[in-house]
Amino acid sequence: MAAFADFWATYSTLVYSVGIHALLALSLWLTLSCGLLSLANAAFMGIGAYTAALLTLQLHWPFPAALLGGAVVPAVVALIIGAPTLRLSGVYLAMATLAFGEVTRILILNLQITGGPEGLNGIPLLTTGWHIVIILAVAGYGLARIRRSRLGRAFEAIREDEVAARLMGIDIEGHKLAAFTLGAVLAGVAGALNAHFTFFISPREYGFENAVDILTMTILGGTTSLIGPVLGASILTLLPELLRFLHAYRLAVNGLILVVVVLFLPTGLWDARRFRQLLKNRRARKGGQP
Amino acid sequence: MLEQQLINALTLGSVYALFALGFTLVFGVLEVINLSHGAVFMVGAYAAMTAVTRFHAPLGVGILAALLVSGLLGLTIDALILRRLRARKAPHLIPMIATLGVTTMVTSAAQGLFGVEVQRFPEAMLPTGEFVFGEVHLRTLELGIVAVAFLLMALLFGVMRYTRQGRALRAIAESPKAAALLGINVEGLFMLTSFSAAALGGVAGVLIGLDFNAVTPMMGAPILHKGIAVVILGGMGDIRGALFGGLFLGFAEVLSKAYLSSQMGDAVAFGLLFLILLVRPVGLFGRVLERKA
Amino acid sequence: MNRVSKHFSLALAGLLAVTAVAGDLKIGVAEALTGGAAQYGVPIRNGFQLAADEINAKGGVNGNKLVLVIEDEQGKKEEAINVFKKLIFQDKVLMIFGPTLSNSMFAAGPVANAAKVVAFGTSNTANGITEVGPYVFRNSVMESDVLPVTVSTAVKHYKIKKVAVIYGNDDAFTKSGYDVFKKVLEDQKIPVTTTETYVKGDVDFKAQLTKIKASNPDAIICSGLAEEAANIIVQARGLGLKVPFIGGNGFNSPKMFEVSKTAGEGTFVGSPWANTNPNAANQHFVAAYKAKYSTEPNQFAAQAYDAMTIAAAALKTVKITGNLPADRQAIQEALPKVSITGATGPFKFRQAAPKDGKPSGYDADQKPFIYVIRDGKFVLFTGK
Numbered sequence: 007m008a009a010f011a012d013f014w015a016t017y018s019t020l021v022y023s024v025g026i027h028a029l030l031a032l033s034l035w036l037t038l039s040c041g042l043l044s045l046a047n048a049a050f051m052g053i054g055a056y057t058a059a060l061l062t063l064q065l066h067w068p069f070p071a072a073l074l075g076g077a078v079v080p081a082v083v084a085l086i087i088g089a090p091t092l093r094l095s096g097v098y099l100a101m102a103t104l105a106f107g108e109v110t111r112i113l114i115l116n117l118q119i120t121g122g123p124e125g126l127n128g129i130p131l132l133t134t135g136w137h138i139v140i141i142l143a144v145a146g147y148g149l150a151r152i153r154r155s156r157l158g159r160a161f162e163a164i165r166e167d168e169v170a171a172r173l174m175g176i177d178i179e180g181h182k183l184a185a186f187t188l189g190a191v192l193a194g195v196a197g198a199l200n201a202h203f204t205f206f207i208s209p210r211e212y213g214f215e216n217a218v219d220i221l222t223m224t225i226l227g228g229t230t231s232l233i234g235p236v237l238g239a240s241i242l243t244l245l246p247e248l249l250r251f252l253h254a255y256r257l258a259v260n261g262l263i264l265v266v267v268v269l270f271l272p273t274g275l276w277d278a279r280r281f282r283q284l285l286k287n288r289r290a291r292k293g294g295q296p
Numbered sequence: 297m298l299e300q301q302l303i304n305a306l307t308l309g310s311v312y313a314l315f316a317l318g319f320t321l322v323f324g325v326l327e328v329i330n331l332s333h334g335a336v337f338m339v340g341a342y343a344a345m346t347a348v349t350r351f352h353a354p355l356g357v358g359i360l361a362a363l364l365v366s367g368l369l370g371l372t373i374d375a376l377i378l379r380r381l382r383a384r385k386a387p388h389l390i391p392m393i394a395t396l397g398v399t400t401m402v403t404s405a406a407q408g409l410f411g412v413e414v415q416r417f418p419e420a421m422l423p424t425g426e427f428v429f430g431e432v433h434l435r436t437l438e439l440g441i442v443a444v445a446f447l448l449m450a451l452l453f454g455v456m457r458y459t460r461q462g463r464a465l466r467a468i469a470e471s472p473k474a475a476a477l478l479g480i481n482v483e484g485l486f487m488l489t490s491f492s493a494a495a496l497g498g499v500a501g502v503l504i505g506l507d508f509n510a511v512t513p514m515m516g517a518p519i520l521h522k523g524i525a526v527v528i529l530g531g532m533g534d535i536r537g538a539l540f541g542g543l544f545l546g547f548a549e550v551l552s553k554a555y556l557s558s559q560m561g562d563a564v565a566f567g568l569l570f571l572i573l574l575v576r577p578v579g580l581f582g583r584v585l586e587r588k589a
Numbered sequence: 590m591n592r593v594s595k596h597f598s599l600a601l602a603g604l605l606a607v608t609a610v611a612g613d614l615k616i617g618v619a620e621a622l623t624g625g626a627a628q629y630g631v632p633i634r635n636g637f638q639l640a641a642d643e644i645n646a647k648g649g650v651n652g653n654k655l656v657l658v659i660e661d662e663q664g665k666k667e668e669a670i671n672v673f674k675k676l677i678f679q680d681k682v683l684m685i686f687g688p689t690l691s692n693s694m695f696a697a698g699p700v701a702n703a704a705k706v707v708a709f710g711t712s713n714t715a716n717g718i719t720e721v722g723p724y725v726f727r728n729s730v731m732e733s734d735v736l737p738v739t740v741s742t743a744v745k746h747y748k749i750k751k752v753a754v755i756y757g758n759d760d761a762f763t764k765s766g767y768d769v770f771k772k773v774l775e776d777q778k779i780p781v782t783t784t785e786t787y788v789k790g791d792v793d794f795k796a797q798l799t800k801i802k803a804s805n806p807d808a809i810i811c812s813g814l815a816e817e818a819a820n821i822i823v824q825a826r827g828l829g830l831k832v833p834f835i836g837g838n839g840f841n842s843p844k845m846f847e848v849s850k851t852a853g854e855g856t857f858v859g860s861p862w863a864n865t866n867p868n869a870a871n872q873h874f875v876a877a878y879k880a881k882y883s884t885e886p887n888q889f890a891a892q893a894y895d896a897m898t899i900a901a902a903a904l905k906t907v908k909i910t911g912n913l914p915a916d917r918q919a920i921q922e923a924l925p926k927v928s929i930t931g932a933t934g935p936f937k938f939r940q941a942a943p944k945d946g947k948p949s950g951y952d953a954d955q956k957p958f959i960y961v962i963r964d965g966k967f968v969l970f971t972g973k
Contacts, residue, residue: 015678019670043389090574097329097388098577101528105570108521112563115759115788124715124761127695206666206696209759214521218396225393247671250661257623258408261400268394269380297803300828304795311793412627414816416847426827433829508792508820512628518790553796558785559758561796 018135019203024243025138026200031223031235032145033192038229039158040185041165042092045217046103047193049110050080052212054194055201056120059129062202069132069202076198077191084190085183092182095168107217115209125208126201133202141199145192149232161185222264228274237276300432301554302547307438309546310445311504315519316526316538317448318496324533325465325489327388332373332395333497333523334516335402340366340498341505341515342406345415355421362498370494373398374487382486399516406513415511422506441503448496449539456535465489469533525569531579541579614650614904616641617676618659619669619687619697626664628816629712629889630689634659635882636711636893637686643877644897650904655897662688666696673697677704681913683904684709684920686896691715691761698725705914707921709900711892714838715761716768718950719941724921725950728896728936730861732769732837735957739859740773742959742970743808743835746857751780752835753806755797755821757813758786766812766837774810782806787817794821795828802830810835815842819849826852833857841888841960841967850965859957861933862891863967866958874932895931902927925951934958 030047037044058076061067067075091102114120121127152158160181163171172178201207219242227238242260249259273280315337322330343365344358353361377398381391425436456462467475468482476482504519505511522545530541545565552564572579618637621630641655649655658680662669669688676682677700684707688694691713701708702722710718710727719725743749754770757763774781782804785797798821801809809825811818811834818840825834826849834856841860845853864875864885874894878886886894903923909916928937939954960967 012678016674017671019667019674023667094573094577097392097532098528098573100389100392101524102570102573104524105566105573108566109563109570112566116559116563123759123764125692125695127717204667204670204696205699206692208666208692208761210692211666221393222396258401258404261397261402261404264397264400265377265394268390268397269377272384272386272390297799300799300802301796304793304799308793308795407623407627412623412631414628414844414847419847419849428829431829433827435827504792509823510792510816510820514790550796553785554800558787558797558800562788 020243020247022133022135022138022203023200024240025135025142026196027220027223027239027243028236029138029142029145029196029199030193030220031227031239032149032232033189033196034220034224035229035232035235036149036192037185037189038224039153039165040161040182041095041168042182042186043096043100044103044186044189045100045214045221046084046107047189047220048212048214048217049107050084050190050193051197051200051216052110052114052207052209053080053083053197055197055207055212056114056126057194058198059126059201059207060119062130062132063126063128069137072132072202073137073195073198076194080190080194080197081187084187088183088186089179092179092186104214104217107212107214111209111213114212120209123208125206127206129201129205129207131203131205133199138199141195146232146236153232157181157184222260226263226267226274228271228276230273230277230279234274234276238274241275297431297554299430301550303432303434305547305550306543307434307442307546308550309543310442311507311542312519312522312526312545313539313542314441314445314448314500314503315497315523316530316542317445317452317535318493318500319523320527320530320533320535320538321452321489321493321496323527324535325469326378326382326486327469327533328378328391328395329388329524330373330395330493331392331520332398332402333493334520335399336366336369336494336497337501337504337519338406338511338513338516339369339402340501341511342410342501343498344502344505345417345511348417348421359499359502362502363495364498366498366501367491367495369402370497371487371491373494374490378490379483379486399520403513403516410513412513416509417506417511422509437507441507444503445539445542449535452535461485461488522565525565527579528569528577529572529579534579537579612653613656614653614909615656615658615680615682616900617673617680617682617685617687618657619662619672619676619685620659621664621689621693622659622661624664626689630662630664630687632887632890633687633689633711633893635878636886636890637897639874639878639881639890640894640897640901644901650901651909653909655901658682662693662697664690664693666693669693669697670700673700673708677701677706682706683909683913683916684900686711686893686900688713691718691765694718694725695721698722701725705921706917707924709896709924711896712889715765719952720944720949723948723950726924726938727951728899728933728938728953728955729892730838730953730955730957732766733772734953734955735859735861736766736769736837737773737776738957739835739837739857739959740770740779740810741777742859743833743857744777744779746970747808747833749779749807751782751806752808752810753782753785753801753804754810755785755787755794755801755813756811757789757817759788760814763789763812763814763837763839766839770810770812770837787813787821789814789817791817792820794824798825798828798830801825802828806832808833808835812837812839814839815844819845819847819853822856823849823852838888844887845962846965853962854964856962857970858960858962858967860888860960861953861955861957862888863958863960863969865960865967866932866934866969868930868932868934870930871932871934891932895929895933895936898929898931899924899927899936902929 054076057079058072061072061075160176223238223242224235228234319333340362344362347353347358347361377394423437427434464480526541530537549561553561620634621627645654660672662672686709694710694713698708698721702724707724714729756767836858840858907919907923925938937954938951941949941952959970961970
């Protein structure tokens, strides 16, 4: 039992991080499922984190209320900038969201209320494992339901062929905005949770590199199912810990993984269709033996 | 003060333009957003640094080394990765993500090989001398960069418009299938483009490394961000766009630092980028990204 | 030290941590060995290693060897927390040195404090670090002790009437430095002609410097790190701006001269350390560091070296019983009493003022030296 207590004391932060990253990867998955490559989720995470932290630090709101704030404010921002931005597509959308992310980061850096470069310090430790597990479960369940619903199928239609979808009468702009905003909510909540187990947040954690990290996790895991992003998040959070002995080169491994996956496993690690195909091939081969 | 600030803007803008030239070339011909351009830029600077400090070569050789080493790196990336993705007709975002991975690997390797401390060219190597016009000061090196940026742009533009290879490249940019049917060696030209663009990036790395006299494994990242802004502002894939986008960004940054507040420089740059994307996504000189065949 | 042997020795250190003998003193070192802060973290690690090796060569502390468990916190606060937890709960070290950045200490310090393990920072200079709790120590002299002296000395020497200020506004260290400078200038009643900012990684400062030149100051105050500072000075000279510079802690590095030997002439810097400080401990340190790492040491290495010396002095007075919580507590009680003369000169601790009625940790109590750059070197300023 003592061994477990020690293990938990050492690695609890890591486990929490896996949960947070899984939530972020899912938020990106949601926008991707509608065909939107948004690099703004790191910025939304930051907005959620700062909102929640300021609510607990300055106004002493209870934790659930602060979490709610961390969900609502990013949603409002997403609605405001979403309408004009989502008219862009593909690469241009990615760049616009990247620019938005940078502007957000610089604003946070320069405002007095957010503490500037010194960030916010002394955030109370309010997140527990249960918060993360429950929110992740709810998010996962919600996304699974959406997938099978009309909303989810509309997203898929938009992703596959926007022109056809419009001809079928689907409200493209409304659906894109919904996916974008919902993604912002998930990212914001992830940020709020994260702020409350790391004591301290600063603008540096919500920039371009972080957006790239989230993207890597989602692509690595695969976007064909919800398991993919969670798997990708787990691997990329835990791998650096396991590879500590590589020192400077362990970041190189992240890059290598990304390249290898893109080249050889374009649908990501977890692709149900590929597994079924493999199983079918194996059975066919076995069946074909005399 | 205004005159000096205008000169400052010109030199800064040329730095950005120089970096963006290679970047936009790859986009224009290969239709790939090559996020490893920052890494080849950094590699070029290190190649020159190594030539100059380890092998005691003169600066000219160092620049040549940068050109070759970066060019080869670009070619390797193309052969190993981009070529396969082309064969697979992967959507645009996929090569972009792959080049991100390459950047991480190369930056990590550089950190492991060269260490993380800022390295500098020996003081004796730096071109000295400056021009003074009244209150305005301009270092020779800065003037050199401005000149090189304009020259290269003119050169590339001329090649694209007036030479056979250039016409072939433009044909490919319009439609690779049609170009292949016309007997153009599409793959060969793609590889040549990758090499040249990376070589340009490497040379930019040396010149900029010299100008600010700071070479670190991380030097590619901030300029890549600015490079993306330049290319979008100026229009992706257009060489004139790289130059004018670079100058535009340089002016926006310097003048907002000068007349608004020094804090606002970056915010203005990215804010402008955001606005331009909303209003005219293709940028100053760009064409809409629609491949016909 | 070439890369292979460095990796080998790191692996060996790791191995040693696992197979340490009972009498060994396990000390955690959490510094940024990769990433953006590695340029500070690596010299810091080197400083620790050098001091520990020297102490062990002389027989260790009370016959026990110092064993360093070195981990890379990458300059990221989540990593700092992870690494601290690993060192405290898994490796079960007696105390921890680090982390490198003030931001990381704000995140990881509370973890050590709650676990009643000493966290000893050598490079954290932001305000409020030691208010985290009584287990947080630092020997990095606060700017608020150094800058008033630097400014008043320079003002007197150059007969300065007004200054311009430029600082890095996205780094806790340079921003704190600016806050201190601002207060000092108000206290000493020196008007500021203009205040400009830049961000870390910027290499082009001509826009800001042109503005400064137009405002006609007698001197320029710069709160920045050496990389940017060196370029700022060179670019200022390139614009025809000839007034002297006054620098904060970040200036104190041989890197100031890599860019130009002459541009920084006449710059005033206050600091706890300079490589030309003639005291015997420092001269020994500089020579030993150069011999072992084939490069000049900087202030970060010097402070790490001294920190290890301080810790060893504390450990000498403590009886290691093998009861980990008791030993860790004993170290926390022994440290404040230590006073040494190290590479940075005479040193002792000073407890910070309590925050909200709770006890605080310990800051450095050291007098700064004022240096002026002459002939491409830092020279102790003696009033001439």
